[in-house]
Amino acid sequence: MAKQKIKLKILRYTPEKQKKPYWSTYQLEVDQDSTVLDVLNEIHWNIDGSLSYRRSCRSAICGSCALKVNGQNILACETPIHKFKGKKLKIEPLPGFPIIKDLVVDMDNFFEKLRQIKPFLILKKPLPDKEFTQSPEQFSEIRESILCILCGACTSSCPSLWSNKDYLGPASLLKAYRFIFDSRDDGAMERIDMINDRNGIWRCHTIFNCMEACPKNINITEYISKLKVKIVENSI
Amino acid sequence: MKVEEAKYYHQVDTVVVGAGLAGLRAALELARNNQAVGVITKVYPTRSHSGGAQGGIAASLANVAEDSPELHMFDTVKGSDYLGDQDVIELFVNEAIKTIYEFEHMGVPFSRTEDGKINQRPFGGHSSPRACFSADITGHVLLHTLYEQCLKYNVHFFNEYQVFSLLIKDDISRGVVAWDIRNGGLHIFHSKTVLLATGGYGRAFKITSNSFANSGDSLGLILENKLPLEDMEFVQFHPTGLYKHGILLSEAARGEGAYITNDKGERFMKNYAPEKMELAPRDVVSRAEQTEINNGRGINGQEYVYLDLRHLGAKKIMERLPQVQELALKYIKTDCTLEPVPIQPTAHYSMGGVPANIKTEVLKNGNGDIIKGLYTAGEASCLSLHGANRLGTNSLQGAATFGRIAGKSMSEFVKSNAYESLPSNPLEVANGKISSLVEGSGKEKHASLREELQKNMTKFLGVFRNEKDMLTMKQKIKELQDRYKKVIIDDKGKIYNLDLIEAFELGNLLVFSEVLIEGSLARKESRGAHYRTDFPERDDENWLKHTMAWKTETGVKLDHSKKVIIYWDRYPPQERKY
Numbered sequence: 001m002a003k004q005k006i007k008l009k010i011l012r013y014t015p016e017k018q019k020k021p022y023w024s025t026y027q028l029e030v031d032q033d034s035t036v037l038d039v040l041n042e043i044h045w046n047i048d049g050s051l052s053y054r055r056s057c058r059s060a061i062c063g064s065c066a067l068k069v070n071g072q073n074i075l076a077c078e079t080p081i082h083k084f085k086g087k088k089l090k091i092e093p094l095p096g097f098p099i100i101k102d103l104v105v106d107m108d109n110f111f112e113k114l115r116q117i118k119p120f121l122i123l124k125k126p127l128p129d130k131e132f133t134q135s136p137e138q139f140s141e142i143r144e145s146i147l148c149i150l151c152g153a154c155t156s157s158c159p160s161l162w163s164n165k166d167y168l169g170p171a172s173l174l175k176a177y178r179f180i181f182d183s184r185d186d187g188a189m190e191r192i193d194m195i196n197d198r199n200g201i202w203r204c205h206t207i208f209n210c211m212e213a214c215p216k217n218i219n220i221t222e223y224i225s226k227l228k229v230k231i232v233e234n235s236i
Numbered sequence: 237m238k239v240e241e242a243k244y245y246h247q248v249d250t251v252v253v254g255a256g257l258a259g260l261r262a263a264l265e266l267a268r269n270n271q272a273v274g275v276i277t278k279v280y281p282t283r284s285h286s287g288g289a290q291g292g293i294a295a296s297l298a299n300v301a302e303d304s305p306e307l308h309m310f311d312t313v314k315g316s317d318y319l320g321d322q323d324v325i326e327l328f329v330n331e332a333i334k335t336i337y338e339f340e341h342m343g344v345p346f347s348r349t350e351d352g353k354i355n356q357r358p359f360g361g362h363s364s365p366r367a368c369f370s371a372d373i374t375g376h377v378l379l380h381t382l383y384e385q386c387l388k389y390n391v392h393f394f395n396e397y398q399v400f401s402l403l404i405k406d407d408i409s410r411g412v413v414a415w416d417i418r419n420g421g422l423h424i425f426h427s428k429t430v431l432l433a434t435g436g437y438g439r440a441f442k443i444t445s446n447s448f449a450n451s452g453d454s455l456g457l458i459l460e461n462k463l464p465l466e467d468m469e470f471v472q473f474h475p476t477g478l479y480k481h482g483i484l485l486s487e488a489a490r491g492e493g494a495y496i497t498n499d500k501g502e503r504f505m506k507n508y509a510p511e512k513m514e515l516a517p518r519d520v521v522s523r524a525e526q527t528e529i530n531n532g533r534g535i536n537g538q539e540y541v542y543l544d545l546r547h548l549g550a551k552k553i554m555e556r557l558p559q560v561q562e563l564a565l566k567y568i569k570t571d572c573t574l575e576p577v578p579i580q581p582t583a584h585y586s587m588g589g590v591p592a593n594i595k596t597e598v599l600k601n602g603n604g605d606i607i608k609g610l611y612t613a614g615e616a617s618c619l620s621l622h623g624a625n626r627l628g629t630n631s632l633q634g635a636a637t638f639g640r641i642a643g644k645s646m647s648e649f650v651k652s653n654a655y656e657s658l659p660s661n662p663l664e665v666a667n668g669k670i671s672s673l674v675e676g677s678g679k680e681k682h683a684s685l686r687e688e689l690q691k692n693m694t695k696f697l698g699v700f701r702n703e704k705d706m707l708t709m710k711q712k713i714k715e716l717q718d719r720y721k722k723v724i725i726d727d728k729g730k731i732y733n734l735d736l737i738e739a740f741e742l743g744n745l746l747v748f749s750e751v752l753i754e755g756s757l758a759r760k761e762s763r764g765a766h767y768r769t770d771f772p773e774r775d776d777e778n779w780l781k782h783t784m785a786w787k788t789e790t791g792v793k794l795d796h797s798k799k800v801i802i803y804w805d806r807y808p809p810q811e812r813k814y
Contacts, residue, residue: 016729045683049726049735054279057447059483059563061376062283078566100418101732107280119384121343130297131340133352139345146345146370146377147558150282182343 001031006081008039008089010051013099021099030081036069036091037076040103053103060215063151067103068092073153073213094156110152113168117176117194122187138183145178145223147216154210154220166199170210170220173201177223180230189234196231204228244416244423248274248392249650251412251427253399253454255281257375257632258614258639259433260382265643267389271650274425276394276414278449278737281383285435285447286614286635289375290559291488292357292367293339293636294629295332299353303364305329310807312630315361315517316623317764317774318809319467319782321801324594324619328630331637336368339636344381346370347556357491357556359628361517361814367629372486372559375632397423398737400666402430402457402610405659407600409610413666417737420730422670424662428653429609429646432458432590432598433639436615438471439741440749441583441698442690445477445484454616455751456744458590459787460665463600463607465748466618466798467783469755470587472626472765473699475521477582479540481567485560485579487628490514492556494545496525497576498533504541509814516814519625519765522581526699535578542576549573581699585626587765588752589618591784596642602784602798609653611646613638620782623800624764673739678722682739685716685723689745697756702770706757713750720746751785754792759783776809 006028013021026043034042037055044051054064058077065076069091070084081089097105148171155161155169168176176195180188195201201224210220250266252259255277266273277284296303308329313320340346340354347355347369359367370377386393396417403410403424411426432454438446455465475496476485490496496514498504508524509516516524525541534540545553545560550573553561564570564577590612591599596619598610614635621634689712696709720743727735761775762768782798802808 014729014731016731044734045681049681049683050729052727052732052734054283056279056283056449057285057288058481059288059445060566061287061373061559062279062285062447064279064283101729104732111280115387118388120381120388121341123341127341130337131346131354134348135352136348136350138352139348142345143371146380147373149287149376150380178345179343182345184343 001033003029004032005029006039006089008091010103011092012051012102014101032082034081035077036067036074036079036081037065039081040076052101061149063149066094066151066153066156068094073157075151075153075215078215094152096156096162097152107152110155110171113172114150114175116168117172117191118187119175119179121179121182121185122190124186132184134183141181142178144218145174147218148174149216151215153213153215157209157213159207159209160203160205164199164203167203168195168200170204170224173204173224173227174218174220177227180227192231192234195227201227201231243421245426246274246423247426247655248272249427250429250431250646251276251425252431252433253412254284254433254435254614254616255393256284256286256433256435256614257378257382257635258642259431260379260386261636261639262431262433262613262643262646263391264382264385264389265640266647267386267391269647271647274392274394276397276399276412276425278396278398278417280395281393282380284379285450286632287376287379288445288447288484289632290372290484290486291491292359292369292374292629293336293378293632294359294362294366294627295336295368295633296329296364296366297333297336297354297356297368299349300356300365303366305333307363308332308366311362312627313807314812315625315627317625317812318780318802319620319623319763319800321620322803322807323801324621327594328621328634328637332633335633335637335640339378339381342381342385344370345377357488358515359491360487360515360521361627362629367491369488371555372488372557378632378636398740399453399457400669400740402461403659403662404461404607404610408608408656410656410658413663415666418732420733422663422666424658426655426658428650428655429611431642431646432610432612432616433614434616436586437748438583438586440689440693440745440752442694443477443482443580444583445474445482446583451741451744452748453741453744454590454612455748459747459751462786464591464784464786465751466588466591467620467755468588468748468752468785469759469766469783470624470764471583471752472518472585472587473522473581474518474584475525475581476543476579478563478567479578479580482582483563483567484582484584485543485563485577486557487518489543489545489557489560492552493548494543496521497542497544498528499535499537500533504528504533512814517625517627520814522699523767525581540578540580543579544576545572546574546576583694585631586615587618587622587624587626589616592617592619594619595645596638597645602782602795609649611642613642624766669740669743670736673723673725673736674728676722676724678724680719680722680724682723682725682742685719686742686745689716689749693749697753699767701756701766701768703757706753710753710757713746713753717746717750747787751787751792754794755783755785758794780809
């Protein structure tokens with residue numbers, strides 16, 4: 001495999017040592033088809049072991065390694081460095097979340113918002129002996145929304161969230177969609193009450209950043225729009 | 237960073253270590269019964285590697301073709317190459333159906349048949365379409381649903397905590413000690429029961445489908461406590477790993493009809509498993525692939541063959557196998573709707589692990605004696621449900637079903653047992669490990685040791701094994717263990733110290749790998765995933781038995797007296813052909 005020399009900047013921050021984050025520059029040689037994660041591993045394993053970041057599956061399903069590279073939120077494990085051809089890599093943590101250390105951010109608030117929309121089937125009917133019946137068409141209503149890996153790339157890219165930290169954000173709203181539009185669920189009204197709130201769905205100004213940031217190409221804005229229509233229909 | 241006293245102490249009836257399918261299902265079982273449970277996980281729960289499972293979860297629902305638990309049992313027994321314990325398998329196939337309906341009632345979004353039932357697809361080694369699925373993200377949707385159910389029942393999570401030691405004394409489990417990755421500091425978890433559900437050990441290999449987290453932490457901790465591991469020699473190599481990356485391409489591809497071809501464009505499985513072809517079990521297909529590669533029939537003579545999906549058509553691929561399509565495209569720029577995908581065998585599943593009985597209680601020997609209060613489920617465990625080779629889709633089912641059973645067993649235990657006292661110096665072991673890695677005077681780097689381990693394990697303990705290779709690896713592992721004592725980390729800080737976690741994990745990899753090697757050397761036969769070119773036949777007369785292995789001061793101690801549980805009247809060992 002052909003090697004190439006690269007130079008990059010990483011935003012570093014060790015709260016035990018520094019008051020605020022700073023840029024650190026690295027030069028190294030990597031395989032041409034390296035991913036951003038390969039580069040981070042190479043630095044962490046062979047240049048500076050104190051660099052911290054999250055990663056686990058390296059196959060774009062666990063959602064650990066969302067980062068910001070050259071202004072875009074991406075998954076480090078699936079993004080080849082040649083995507084940023086000719087440009088010096090500039091790697092920083094997901095914006096909008098507090099930094100814990102280096103590229104690791106605090107996602108507790110992100111998961112707490114998920115909890116708020118009651119992310120579980122709410123049933124008011126008796127359980128059948130076997131499965132609930134759901135047609136392939138009904139399943140296809142939620143098929144794309146269940147691809148969400150909760151990486152936070154969308155929520156982190158949302159200007160509405162930058163200006164209001166209490167806004168539920170696209171990932172939670174997508175999860176609300178996934179349950180409200182599940183043919184088996186009886187909890188739509190409870191969830192609609194929750195998201196039809198001043199920190200809820202109306203903070204979405206259809207900016208589409210979330211859609212662009214989503215590594216799974218989920219049409220998040222469209223699903224949020226469908227939710228808005230549903231809320232309006234319900235209030236008439 | 238200084239060694240410290242016990243600042244943080246938690247008392248909770250049950251501690252679950254690991255938040256994959258087994259751990260979450262157990263935690264949910266306890267929480268639903270109003271039992272106190274804390275889940276300790278080194279990654280956020282939704283990051284667990286159960287989410288990497290793609291193709292399906294087995295249960296004989298008979299939604300699309302005739303099926304029965306008996307057929308599921310026969311397939312699993314045969315798939316295990318007769319090493320699976322048949323009482324465990326019988327319980328499993330019967331409980332599997334209940335597990336699926338429970339999942340569906342929780343809200344798992346399964347793909348559907350035209351008449352609105354859970355859809356099922358064929359899978360390797362299963363004689364009926366039995367894999368319930370959600371496109372090719374089955375593990376992902378199961379994991380997320382279980383996590384969400386745990387939120388519903390207010391399960392308490394300790395996210396990003398790494399267990400550093402088990403508190404076991406006089407054959408009684410008393411809790412664990414864990415490092416708070418995010419803030420630093422050791423925490424004592426004093427509990428009546430502990431569940432080890434930390435997943436598999438594929439990270440000992442270079443080419444693997446496993447996540448970084450799959451470092452077999454429980455296994456290292458068990459060996460450290462002078463307890464045995466079972467059947468560690470059985471490592472499943474999945475036939476459709478993405479070339480060079482090892483990343484999994486779901487067996488669902490073949491379930492939906494994909495071919496595997498060699499350099500001549502032949503579907504070579506006709507020479508190895510004429511009846512089942514590409515849907516033979518994984519051990520059979522991986523050996524066939526490796527044989528083609530070794531005989532120069534890899535593509536252009538290289539170390540890979542092709543997975544060909546083109547004839548399935550783009551519509552079916554995008555609907556049923558979107559993740560397969562995405563992975564091939566993103567990682568090796570191959571559009572599988574238009575081109576065949578380069579694949580090679582990849583270390584995938586760990587059949588061996590922490591020995592447990594049918595109630596998931598951890599065993600201290602081959603005689604059935606247990607460690608009181610200690611439980612294990614999922615890939616970390618060896619019950620032995622999968623024997624010498626696991627069938628695809630039986631892993632998610634095994635993790636979920638035995639997770640539930642573990643929850644039930646622990647629930648009963650905590651009701652009738654009091655807290656046992658902690659050992660006198662509970663932090664001693666954990667502190668020792670940390671100070672050695674932080675303050676040692678050596679010069680070794682964990683990354684280079686890990687690289688050497690993985691490269692050599694893939695080379696010497698892979699699909700085909702022989703005595704000479706394994707003896708070479710035995711020497712190598714000793715050298716690496718010695719060098720590990722001199723490992724020092726760069727990062728001396730307390731907050732999110734990834735360096736510390738990786739160095740700790742390497743310690744576990746090195747200790748259980750030795751047991752894996754010794755178990756493989758001792759087993760002079762070929763069975764399931766363990767194939768020896770110097771002993772190519774299965775030998776029921778001498779080797780129809782489990783391996784129990786302890787780490788001692790002088791090396792690995794093996795015991796082969798633990799018998800396989802076989803229903804001789806129903807499923808006696810037969811020749812295994814597909």
